Amino acid sequence: MDVAGLDNRLPEIEAENERLRTRVAALETELVDVQHRTNTAVAQFQERVYWLDRWHVDLNALMRRRGASEFRATLRAVRSVGRAYKRLRRSMGSS
Amino acid sequence: MKRTSAVIPVKDGDRYLEELLAALAGEGVEEILVIDSGSRDRSLEIARAAHVELLEIDPREFAHGRTRNLAAERTSGELICFLTQDATPCPGWLAAYREAFALDERVGAAYGPHLPRPDTSPMIARELTEFFSGFSPDGRPVVQRAGGETFLSNVNACYRRTCWEEIRFRDVAYSEDQAFGSDMLEAGWSKVYQPSAAVLHAHDYGAVEFMRRYFDEYRGLHESTGHVEPFAPAGAVRHVASAVAADRRWMAERDLDSLQKARWTARATVHHGGRRVFSALGSRAEKLPPTLRAGLSLEGRGGVAGESNTGTVGGEPAEGTGGGEQTVPALPSTTHVDTKIAHDDYDVCVRVASNGAAPLLDPVEGMADRERLRLAMVIPPFSRGSGGHNTLFQIFSRLERRGHACSVWLSDFHGYMRAVWPAVMRHDIREFFAPFEGPVYRDFGSWQGADVAIATGWQTVHESLLLDNCRARAYVVNDHEPEFFATSTERGLAEDTYRHNLHCIAASPWLRDVLIERYGASADAFELGADHETYWPRPVERRQDTVVYYARHTTPRRAVPIGLMALSELKRRRPDTRVVLFGADSPLHAAFPYEHLGVLTPEQLSHLYSQATVGLCLSLTNFSLMPKEMMACGLPCVELSGVSAESIFGADGPLELAPLDPQRIADALEQLLDDRDRWERRSREGIQFVASHTWERATDEVEAGLRHALRQRERATAATS
Numbered sequence: 001m002d003v004a005g006l007d008n009r010l011p012e013i014e015a016e017n018e019r020l021r022t023r024v025a026a027l028e029t030e031l032v033d034v035q036h037r038t039n040t041a042v043a044q045f046q047e048r049v050y051w052l053d054r055w056h057v058d059l060n061a062l063m064r065r066r067g068a069s070e071f072r073a074t075l076r077a078v079r080s081v082g083r084a085y086k087r088l089r090r091s092m093g094s095s
Numbered sequence: 096m097k098r099t100s101a102v103i104p105v106k107d108g109d110r111y112l113e114e115l116l117a118a119l120a121g122e123g124v125e126e127i128l129v130i131d132s133g134s135r136d137r138s139l140e141i142a143r144a145a146h147v148e149l150l151e152i153d154p155r156e157f158a159h160g161r162t163r164n165l166a167a168e169r170t171s172g173e174l175i176c177f178l179t180q181d182a183t184p185c186p187g188w189l190a191a192y193r194e195a196f197a198l199d200e201r202v203g204a205a206y207g208p209h210l211p212r213p214d215t216s217p218m219i220a221r222e223l224t225e226f227f228s229g230f231s232p233d234g235r236p237v238v239q240r241a242g243g244e245t246f247l248s249n250v251n252a253c254y255r256r257t258c259w260e261e262i263r264f265r266d267v268a269y270s271e272d273q274a275f276g277s278d279m280l281e282a283g284w285s286k287v288y289q290p291s292a293a294v295l296h297a298h299d300y301g302a303v304e305f306m307r308r309y310f311d312e313y314r315g316l317h318e319s320t321g322h323v324e325p326f327a328p329a330g331a332v333r334h335v336a337s338a339v340a341a342d343r344r345w346m347a348e349r350d351l352d353s354l355q356k357a358r359w360t361a362r363a364t365v366h367h368g369g370r371r372v373f374s375a376l377g378s379r380a381e382k383l384p385p386t387l388r389a390g391l392s393l394e395g396r397g398g399v400a401g402e403s404n405t406g407t408v409g410g411e412p413a414e415g416t417g418g419g420e421q422t423v424p425a426l427p428s429t430t431h432v433d434t435k436i437a438h439d440d441y442d443v444c445v446r447v448a449s450n451g452a453a454p455l456l457d458p459v460e461g462m463a464d465r466e467r468l469r470l471a472m473v474i475p476p477f478s479r480g481s482g483g484h485n486t487l488f489q490i491f492s493r494l495e496r497r498g499h500a501c502s503v504w505l506s507d508f509h510g511y512m513r514a515v516w517p518a519v520m521r522h523d524i525r526e527f528f529a530p531f532e533g534p535v536y537r538d539f540g541s542w543q544g545a546d547v548a549i550a551t552g553w554q555t556v557h558e559s560l561l562l563d564n565c566r567a568r569a570y571v572v573n574d575h576e577p578e579f580f581a582t583s584t585e586r587g588l589a590e591d592t593y594r595h596n597l598h599c600i601a602a603s604p605w606l607r608d609v610l611i612e613r614y615g616a617s618a619d620a621f622e623l624g625a626d627h628e629t630y631w632p633r634p635v636e637r638r639q640d641t642v643v644y645y646a647r648h649t650t651p652r653r654a655v656p657i658g659l660m661a662l663s664e665l666k667r668r669r670p671d672t673r674v675v676l677f678g679a680d681s682p683l684h685a686a687f688p689y690e691h692l693g694v695l696t697p698e699q700l701s702h703l704y705s706q707a708t709v710g711l712c713l714s715l716t717n718f719s720l721m722p723k724e725m726m727a728c729g730l731p732c733v734e735l736s737g738v739s740a741e742s743i744f745g746a747d748g749p750l751e752l753a754p755l756d757p758q759r760i761a762d763a764l765e766q767l768l769d770d771r772d773r774w775e776r777r778s779r780e781g782i783q784f785v786a787s788h789t790w791e792r793a794t795d796e797v798e799a800g801l802r803h804a805l806r807q808r809e810r811a812t813a814a815t816s
Contacts (some may be wrong), residue, residue: 024459032467033501035543042502042534046518054518 100126100172104162104733106154109137115183119686122189124176130166138180138753156372157694160264160271163249173256177249177505182294184251185210186585191291192253195236202238203258203284204275207292218338218363220256223296229290241286247276247286251346258284269315300393302362306369307393310445313377314392321434331368337369346458354697356703381431391659412639440508444557452560452595455567458812462546463567463805467498471545473553473559473572474503476511480525482720486602486623486793487551488528490571493794495532503535504542506558510536528752532611538708549802553585556592569804570597571797572618574717575609579652590614597635598807600800605742607718619803621796622743623720629697630727632782633705640673642764643707643730645721647678654713654735661760662711663687677703704728708774711760711769716742720751725786726781731774733763749780 038086062068101124105112112129119127127147131139133154141204142149150169152162159219167175174196178184188207211220212669221513222760230239230244230364239245249272262279264271300308341362346356373391380388441672462468473493477484495501505512505520512520521535536542544564550556552578559568570592580586591617593599593614600619607620644662648655662674676683677692679699695703699726704710710725711733718739725732726749736752745752753763767774 021460023466025461028459028462028465029467031517032465032469034468038469038543039500039502039533043521043532046534048523050518050522053518055414056514056516 098172099124099174099176099470100128100170101176101178102128102130102163102166103131103178103180103343104157104159104166104217105131105138105142105180106157107134107136107138109134109141111181111183112138112141113145115178115180116141116147118184118188119178119299120145121186122184122188124189126170126172128170130162130169132162136178158271159269160274163264163267163271163441164266167254167256167259167367170672173441174366175256175259176253177251179250179296182250182296185295187229187289187579188292190295191289191293195289195292196255198236198238198254198287199285201283201285201769202255202287203262203279204252204254205287205289205292206247206253207289207294209248209250209296210293214747214792216357216362216366217340217346217349217351218366221342225341227290231290234290236290236737237286238285238287239280239800241280241283243280244288245277245280246423247272248521250296251292253292266688267318269311273316275536298752302365302369304393305366306373306390309373310380310391311393311636313374313381315377317380322378323433324373324374324378331371334371336362337714338421339363370722376802377626389625399585400681406590426779427509428749441584441588443508443561444591447557447560447595451459452568453563453565455565455808456544458805458808459568460809461703463802463809465546467500468542468801468805469500469544470547470549470750471502471543471562471565471605472492472549472550473506473555473562475509475558476505476509477524477527481527483552486573486720487571488524488531489624489626490621490794490797492529493790496800497794497798499532499722501531501810502543502545505535505537507537508554508558547804549801550592550597553589553592556597557588559597560595567801567804567808568597569801570599571800572599572601572606572610574602575606578716580727598804600797602737603718603742608742617807619796619800621793622788623723624720624791624793625723625785626697626729626787627727627789630701630704630724632729633702635702637708637729638673638706639708640671640768641675641707642672642679642709642768643675644711644713645678645713646676646683648683649679652715654715657755657760658686658713658755659683662689664757664761665721665764668761669768674767675703675707701728704730709733709764711764713760714738714740723785726750727749727785729778729782731767731781733760733767744784749784751777 046053063072101119103115105113116129122405124423127145128150129142129147130150130152131142132152139149139151144419145718147171152165156162163177175350176189176192192205195768196202208230209223209803211223215223230246234257240730248718252272258279262275262282262284265274265278267274276286300662304420313322313324317324339360345354346359351359376383378389380391384393388604421520469497470488470491474484474487491501491503503524515523517535517537517538520537521531524531524535538557542562544565545562546566548559548562548565548568550559550570552567554571559570562568572593576592577589579585580589593610593616596616596617598708599607599610599616600621601610602621604620607618610616610618622645639698642662642665643657645653646655646658647653665672674687674689675692676685676689677695680693682691692703707730710722710730712725712732713733713735715738718734722734723733724738724787731749733751733753734755736746740752744752746752751763751767753760767777
């Protein structure tokens with residue numbers, strides 16, 4: 001083994017080690033940040049769906065049921081008719 | 096060892112047997128075993144003429160699982176193919192199976208489609224074709240693993256010997272293949288649906304025979320998997336109408352003439368309707384009288400699961416078992432009990448015992464000293480008023496406020512909180528205990544890993560040990576929980592939790608010493624805090640005659656019978672003493688009159704402690720929060736000596752201690768009621784003592800314990816590297 005050669009490279013190896021340590025520390029910090037953001041997002045979501053969870057309503061399961069999409073489409077159609085009627089009344093009122 | 100063996104169970108199967116054996120020979124199967132259970136047709140003659148191995152068994156010994164195991168034991172091929180006597184392999188069948196097993200070394204079984212024979216009725220032909228094409232829409236082999244499709248059919252299946260040796264067919268009368276399919280996936284094997292390994296197969300029964308066969312099939316399915324076929328008349332009618340319509344489309348595509356279509360439509364209606372009824376009956380067969388069972392069964396089987404060996408064939412006593420000599424004592428009739436739960440409650444504990452803990456991640460240098468950590472706390476089920484959970488969330492919410500990324504995970508193997516969804520659980524935690532801001536998970540499906548996974552009760556430890564992607568595990572121990580149970584499974588499991596090398600953070604020096612001395616655990620201690628914003632001497636007049644007692648009788652470690660006897664004695668000595676009991680929903684039966692206050696909020700408790708003269712709170716295990724909260728309100732408190740209190744307060748500290756003796760406890764109460772100086776001293780010293788016992792301090796101690804757990808990992812790795 002070339003001990004002298006290794007000795008010469010020691011400062012270089014130590015510098016590389018230090019660089020890697022710094023990088024690991026930065027990645028660790030990033031990991032905690034990501035986890036923190038994930039936690040916040042999930043907690044906010046849980047805050048928002050509290051009443052759905054309290055009433056055991058799974059909207060995804062509900063919308064997968066037969067007729068759900070059609071029901072939604074009907075609602076949208078009814079609402080669009082309602083909006084059109086309101087627009088018409090407004091335009092008639094303003095004229 | 097031969098490469099491939101084929102096993103064909105036979106009984107009166109001469110119709111297709113010759114064709115089947117010729118096809119197997121043509122495919123190059125090296126070893127063919129026909130196992131005959133009492134054929135009376137030409138089956139034996141055909142088998143002998145084909146020079147295959149023939150094994151004859153008593154028909155009474157036949158059971159689908161047991162007999163196939165016996166046959167497999169008699170063969171030596173690395174691959175064991177099972178066919179029924181009416182399934183003829185199509186060209187390329189064996190090569191297709193070999194291709195399937197080459198996909199992965201953990202492929203334990205493969206199965207192929209059943210193609211209809213030319214004379215098969217349209218409804219069966221359609222169902223077979225549609226059923227199998229559903230497994231592989233693109234016509235390529237499909238690997239099925241745990242959590243996926245469990246279907247497997249011994250009409251046409253091939254097994255890797257090592258897989259069969261490990262799993263083996265269950266000794267069930269029917270559906271042994273389905274049971275094997277789910278067992279093997281659960282054991283980590285996979286299976287392959289190979290569309291190219293086809294057989295010609297059809298059960299050509301008459302309409303009534305078909306129904307009786309469905310009765311047998313669903314009965315077997317129920318006995319092996321617990322499946323109960325749902326049945327609702329309106330749904331059945333809808334199903335029959337849609338199945339008949341599909342059959343008619345199938346017939347139209349194949350240009351059947353009108354007369355044939357009309358004939359098969361009528362037959363299809365009977366077939367599908369009968370199938371719905373008989374499958375529902377079959378899966379409820381144990382509720383039918385034995386005679387009716389035998390009548391409905393194509394096999395004439397009148398007994399229930401597990402009776403196949405008792406000599407009953409076709410509902411009649413079998414040869415040699417009847418007669419007047421009854422040597423077997425009569426037993427009461429059995430009651431069939433369906434599968435009620437998906438897995439046993441303590442399954443997770445067994446998994447830890449069998450497979451050990453999930454490996455921890457390699458430690459990262461300096462991780463114990465990082466400012467912010469990823470902490471995941473695993474909690475047992477909770478309800479309002481749970482003192483242990485209050486401690487946990489007082490501390491965990493503070494750790495969160497210090498910048499650590501915190502999440503909470505419920506471990507609930509009894510399913511106590513299965514009706515509480517995660518957002519509600521989170522809301523309840525915030526309402527009952529502390530303003531925790533992070534997410535709450537009801538199971539571990541979204542587990543993301545953590546720097547420290549924190550177990551918090553004996554029910555959470557085994558689950559925590561199975562969590563992966565952790566740098567360390569710690570165990571916040573609120574009490575010595577084995578003492579909560581008599582000799583029992585729970586006691587044994589609770590003791591076991593201290594022996595898994597989790598770094599313990601115990602809720603008193605006494606508890607820490609118990610863990611170290613009795614279990615050899617590594618442990619730190621923290622001291623419970625008091626919420627000084629809630630518990631302080633309120634500006635209300637303090638009475639001179641009132642003893643308040645935390646009489647939570649549902650918690651045996653609270654020694655309520657002893658406490659009540661002590662108060663009875665006190666009332667005998669001092670009849671004018673006012674006794675107030677709280678902490679239990681309903682009033683207790685006592686040998687003295689008292690006032691009942693039920694379960695109080697912290698604010699109400701603070702007022703109660705500020706008005707009372709002496710508090711009584713007993714604990715046979717670890718010290719609890721309540722005496723500190725009493726002291727924070729200036730209320731002297733009597734506790735048990737010789738357990739854990741001395742480890743915090745000393746033998747003659749601010750707490751009045753008495754042994755587990757009603758007379759001595761009554762003495763201690765009486766002294767505080769009668770001796771004003773003593774009362775003053777205890778009250779003053781109590782306030783002073785608990786002033787420094789804050790939740791911030793407790794959080795410091797727990798955080799130090801968590802970092803200690805990480806540091807231990809760093810040290811252990813440094814020592815081994």
